[in-house]
Amino acid sequence: MNEKKLIQEAELGNAVAMLELAKYYDEKSRSAREDKVGDVMTMEDFLKNLNAEEKDNPELKAKAYKYYRMAAEAGVAEAMTELGRRLYDGIGVTKDEAESDEWYRRGAAAGDPAAMRVVAFTSVDPIEKFKWYKRSAELLPSSLNKKDSIKQTAINYAVGRGTEKNLAKAEEWLAKLNDKDVAAARLEISQITGERTWMEQAAETSPEAMVKMAESFVKENDYRTALVWYEKASNAGDFEATSIIGDIYYIGENGVEQDYKRAFEYYERAAACGYNMAAIKLTLMTYRGLGCPKDLRKAYGMFRKLIRSREKFFGVYRFNSVVKFYLAKILEHDEGHRKNLEEGLTWYKRAAVLERMDERESAPSVPEAMYKVADTYFMQGKFAEAVQVYEKLAESRARFNYPYNLEAAKKLVWIYELGEGVPRDEAKAAEWREKLQAD
Numbered sequence: 001m002n003e004k005k006l007i008q009e010a011e012l013g014n015a016v017a018m019l020e021l022a023k024y025y026d027e028k029s030r031s032a033r034e035d036k037v038g039d040v041m042t043m044e045d046f047l048k049n050l051n052a053e054e055k056d057n058p059e060l061k062a063k064a065y066k067y068y069r070m071a072a073e074a075g076v077a078e079a080m081t082e083l084g085r086r087l088y089d090g091i092g093v094t095k096d097e098a099e100s101d102e103w104y105r106r107g108a109a110a111g112d113p114a115a116m117r118v119v120a121f122t123s124v125d126p127i128e129k130f131k132w133y134k135r136s137a138e139l140l141p142s143s144l145n146k147k148d149s150i151k152q153t154a155i156n157y158a159v160g161r162g163t164e165k166n167l168a169k170a171e172e173w174l175a176k177l178n179d180k181d182v183a184a185a186r187l188e189i190s191q192i193t194g195e196r197t198w199m200e201q202a203a204e205t206s207p208e209a210m211v212k213m214a215e216s217f218v219k220e221n222d223y224r225t226a227l228v229w230y231e232k233a234s235n236a237g238d239f240e241a242t243s244i245i246g247d248i249y250y251i252g253e254n255g256v257e258q259d260y261k262r263a264f265e266y267y268e269r270a271a272a273c274g275y276n277m278a279a280i281k282l283t284l285m286t287y288r289g290l291g292c293p294k295d296l297r298k299a300y301g302m303f304r305k306l307i308r309s310r311e312k313f314f315g316v317y318r319f320n321s322v323v324k325f326y327l328a329k330i331l332e333h334d335e336g337h338r339k340n341l342e343e344g345l346t347w348y349k350r351a352a353v354l355e356r357m358d359e360r361e362s363a364p365s366v367p368e369a370m371y372k373v374a375d376t377y378f379m380q381g382k383f384a385e386a387v388q389v390y391e392k393l394a395e396s397r398a399r400f401n402y403p404y405n406l407e408a409a410k411k412l413v414w415i416y417e418l419g420e421g422v423p424r425d426e427a428k429a430a431e432w433r434e435k436l437q438a439d
Contacts, residue, residue: 003021006020006021006024007021010067010070015071015074015075015076018071018074018079019067019068019071019076019078019079021063022064022065022066022067022068022082025060025061025063025064025067026060026061026064026068028060029057029060029061029064058092061091062092062093063092064091064092065083065086065091065092065093066092068082068086069083072103072106072107075110077110077111077112077115078107080104080106080107080110080112081103081104081107081112081114081115081118083103084100084103084104084115084118085100087099087100087103101122104122105119108132108135113136113138113139113140114136114140114145116132116133116135116136116139117132117136117140117145117149119132120132120133120136120149120152125162126156126161126162127162127163128162129152129161129162130153130156130161130162130163131162133152133153133156134153134156136149137149137150137152137153137173147177147181150173150176150177150181151177151181151188153173154170154171154173154174154177154185155170155185155188155189155192157169157170157173158189158193158198159189159192159193161192170189174186179205180205182202183202183203183204183205183206183208183209184202184206184208186198186199186201186202186209187199187202187206187208187209187212190202191212196213196216199212199213199216200213203229203232207232207233207236207237208238210229210230210232210233210236210238211229211230211240213229214226214227214228214229214230214233217229221254222254223248223253223254223255223256224255224256226248227245227248230242230245230248231245234266234269239269239270239273239274239275240270240275242266242269242270242275242278243266243267243270243277243278245266246263246265246266246267246278246281247263247281249266250263250281259291260285260290260291261291261292262291263285263291264282264285264290264291264292265291267279268282276306279306280306280320280323282302283299283302283303283306283323283326284322284326286299286302287299287303287326287330299326299330300327300330303323303326303327303330306320307320307323307324307327321350321352321353321364321365321366321369322351322366324347324348324350324351324366325351325366325368325369327347328344328345328346328347328348328351328369328372329344330344331343331344331347332344332345332348332372345373345376348369348372348373349369349373351366351369352365352369352370352372352373352389353365354370354373354389365396367393367402367404367405368404370389370392370393370396370404370408371393371404371408374386374389374393374408374411377389378421381421383415383420383421384422386421387412387415387421387422390408390411390412390415391408391412393405394409394432394435406436409435410436412429412432413432413433413436416428416429416432
């Protein structure tokens with residue numbers, strides 16, 4: 001490529017040269033990072049280089065922006081769209097959403113399908129939305145964006161949004177999509193119109209729609225029919241639906257008889273798919289002997305395994321406070337021949353989130369575990385630590401409508417009033433008594 005010649009041509013008003021220069025500088029700004037990579041570059045250097053891409057080449061980005069703007073002002077539709085993107089994201093220029101929208105609209109009007117789709121997405125006028133989705137669907141090359149434009153066109157015809165309702169045309173547009181996208185579109189139509197027929201059609205192939213069908217019957221308290229749809233979703237590979245079936249049998253919802261054995265079986269199936277919430281329930285049923293023989297040794301091993309697991313579907317350790325609490329109970333009470341009071345206290349602390357196994361841990365505190373920690377500190381003569389935990393528990397709720405924070409508040413009145421392990425403090429005792437009476 002002859003850069004100097006292109007610059008000369010661009011300055012003389014050649015729009016093709018402007019666009020080619022813009023793309024050249026754009027590509028150069030993105031590939032400059034790769035040019036720095038050598039055979040002996042460390043992983044640390046590579047990651048620094050990777051994250052520095054946007055700020056390492058401001059001059060090249062500015063040059064790309066300059067020529068995209070020149071090409072756009074010369075009437076090149078593709079350049080108008082790219083200029084809109086750069087103004088929106090602040091690439092090579094100060095971010096300006098208002099001007100970005102203006103260039104996207106100019107690009108759409110000049111016939112660029114990518115700009116049409118952006119205008120359709122951002123427009124609040126349903127008629128304009130429909131117009132640009134339909135035109136972009138007709139003009140875009142095969143891509144995810146084209147599929148979305150087709151889907152939105154079909155939905156708009158089906159619900160009469162931005163155009164007259166026309167089910168025949170809706171089906172005509174749906175026929176351009178694959179089965180998965182058709183199901184997603186039908187589900188969206190159902191959610192907009194509230195018509196279950198669309199959802200049922202989607203549920204012929206989509207596990208998500210099967211679950212939505214089940215949920216619609218749950219809202220009507222028809223758990224028998226809901227179970228049919230949850231079962232279909234479960235058989236289609238939705239392990240969360242499998243766990244929900246376990247919940248329904250465990251509780252015994254309207255029209256469905258409580259059945260711990262069946263609940264255990266469904267939790268077992270969901271847990272085998274790596275669904276830790278089901279694994280926790282399965283472990284608790286083993287601990288209590290519900291739906292299976294009570295087996296404390298086995299439960300202990302299951303609790304330990306859960307402690308080591310990283311919750312894949314709900315975030316790190318989100319539900320594991322309950323697991324830690326029961327592990328602590330086993331260690332404290334010699335259940336399953338595992339008595340270890342010191343280790344039990346450690347797990348109570350972790351269940352109370354007074355100690356963390358991992359800085360990313362997000363599990364909520366178990367109030368009973370916090371109360372157990374405070375009581376243990378008090379019995380060990382660690383009175384200051386006990387008071388600190390009692391106060392934290394008592395203050396953890398705005399009102400004393402939870403038994404353990406209520407008991408903690410009562411304990412604080414007693415401790416301060418009698419001077420049990422700490423200096424007597426009638427003012428603090430009166431303060432906690434007042435809080436209890438106010439509740």
